[in-house]
Amino acid sequence: DARVTQTPRHKVTEMGQEVTMRCQPILGHNTVFWYRQTMMQGLELLAYFRNRAPLDDSGMPKDRFSAEMPDATLATLKIQPSEPRDSAVYFCASGTGTSGKGGEQFFGPGTRLTVL
Amino acid sequence: AQSVTQLGSHVSVSEGALVLLRCNYSSSVPPYLFWYVQYPNQGLQLLLKYTTGATLVKGINGFEAEFKKSETSFHLTKPSAHMSDAAEYFCAVSGTSYDKVIFGPGTSLSVIP
Numbered sequence: 001d002a003r004v005t006q007t008p009r010h011k012v013t014e015m016g017q018e019v020t021m022r023c024q025p026i027l028g029h030n031t032v033f034w035y036r037q038t039m040m041q042g043l044e045l046l047a048y049f050r051n052r053a054p055l056d057d058s059g060m061p062k063d064r065f066s067a068e069m070p071d072a073t074l075a076t077l078k079i080q081p082s083e084p085r086d087s088a089v090y091f092c093a094s095g096t097g098t099s100g101k102g103g104e105q106f107f108g109p110g111t112r113l114t115v116l
Numbered sequence: 117a118q119s120v121t122q123l124g125s126h127v128s129v130s131e132g133a134l135v136l137l138r139c140n141y142s143s144s145v146p147p148y149l150f151w152y153v154q155y156p157n158q159g160l161q162l163l164l165k166y167t168t169g170a171t172l173v174k175g176i177n178g179f180e181a182e183f184k185k186s187e188t189s190f191h192l193t194k195p196s197a198h199m200s201d202a203a204e205y206f207c208a209v210s211g212t213s214y215d216k217v218i219f220g221p222g223t224s225l226s227v228i229p
Contacts, residue, residue, distance in 0.1 A: 004159070033217075043160075043206065043219045056216060091159055104150065105217060107159030 002026045004108035006092050012114045018080040021111045023092030024073055032075045033093040033105060034060075034067055043091075049075065082115045089113070118143045118209045120220035128226040135179075135194040137223050139207030142188060149190040150208040150217065151181055160206060166190065177201070202227045 005024045013019055025032050033048040047057035052069040060067065064083070069075045079086055089112050093105040123138040141147055148167050152160040164175025171183040177200075181192045190207060207220040 042221045045216070045219075048216065093159075104162055104165060105160075107152075107161065109157075109159050 002106075004092055004094050004106050006090075006108040006111050008111060009109060010112045010114075012116065013082055014116050015083055016081040017115075018078065019082050019086075019113060019115075021077045021090055021092075021113070023075040023077075023094075023108060025075065025092070025094030026106055027073070029094035029096055029106070030072075031095045031105075032069060033095070034075070034077050035091040035093065036088045037091060037110070038088045046077070046090075079113075082113075084115045087113055087115050118147065118211060118218045120207050120209050120218055122205075122207050122220040122223050124223055125221065126224045126226070128228060129197045130228050131199055132196050135192070135197045135201065135225065137192040137205050137207075137225065139181075139190045139192065139220060140188055141190060141207070141209045143209055143211065145211045148210045149181075149183060150210075151175065151179070151190075151192050152206045152208060152219075154204040154206065154222075156203075163192070163205075197225075197227045199227050199229065201225060 007022045031050045034046040036044045046060040047067040048055055049069050066078045089110045091110045092108045095105045119142045121140050129135055150165045151163040153163050154160045163179050164173045166173045166183045174180045179194045181190050183190050204222045204224050206222045208217045210217045
C-alpha cells in the first residue's frame with residue numbers, strides 16, 4: 001500500500017532553532033506539496049514542486065522557510081530560525097501532476113511542530 | 117482564480133440521519149472538484165472527485181456529491197450517518213490546466229448517538 005511518509009511525526013524545539021521536516025512521496029508521483037494547518041488559518045499551501053522544480057512558493061515566508069527536493073524520493077522543508085508562530089501541523093502531499101487530470105493528492109500523516 | 121466556501125464550520129447530526137455538507141466554489145475555468153476527509157491526527161484522504169461527465173459522483177464510505185454548475189455548488193451527502201463519519205471535511209477545487217488545489221476552510225462533522 002503506497003503511502004506518503006513524513007519524519008519526524010512530532011517535533012518540539014526552542015525559538016531560534018533550525019527545524020527540518022522530511023517527506024518521501026509515493027513512488028512515481030512527480031508533484032509534491034507542502035501545507036501548514038493551524039486552527040486559526042486552516043490549511044495553507046506553502047509550496048509545491050513538479051518534477052523536483054519549484055512551481056509556486058508564494059505561500060511561504062521567504063526569510064525563514066525553504067523547501068527543496070534533493071531527489072525524486074525526498075522533499076524537505078526547513079525553518080531557520082523557528083518562531084513560536086510556526087507551531088502547526090505540516091503536511092506533505094504528492095500527486096501525479098498530469099495536466100488535465102486535476103489535483104488529486106495523497107497526504108502524509110503530518111509533522112506536528114511546537115516551537116517554545 | 118479559484119475559491120471555495122463551505123457553509124457551516126461545524127455540523128452536528130444524529131446517528132442514522134442525513135448528512136449534508138455544503139460547498140460552493142468559484143472558478144474561471146471548468147473546475148475539478150474534490151471532497152477530502154481528515155480524521156483526528158491524520159492527513160487528508162480523498163473521498164470523491166468530479167472531473168468531467170456524470171454530475172453525481174459516488175465516493176467511499178457511502179458518500180456522494182452532485183456538481184451543479186448553475187449553482188456553482190458541490191454539496192456532499194450521505195443518507196445515514198455513522199459514528200465513524202465524525203471528522204473534518206474539506207471541499208477543494210482545481211483548474212484543468214494545473215494541479216494547484218484550493219481548499220475550503222473545512223466543516224467539522226459531529227455524529228450524536
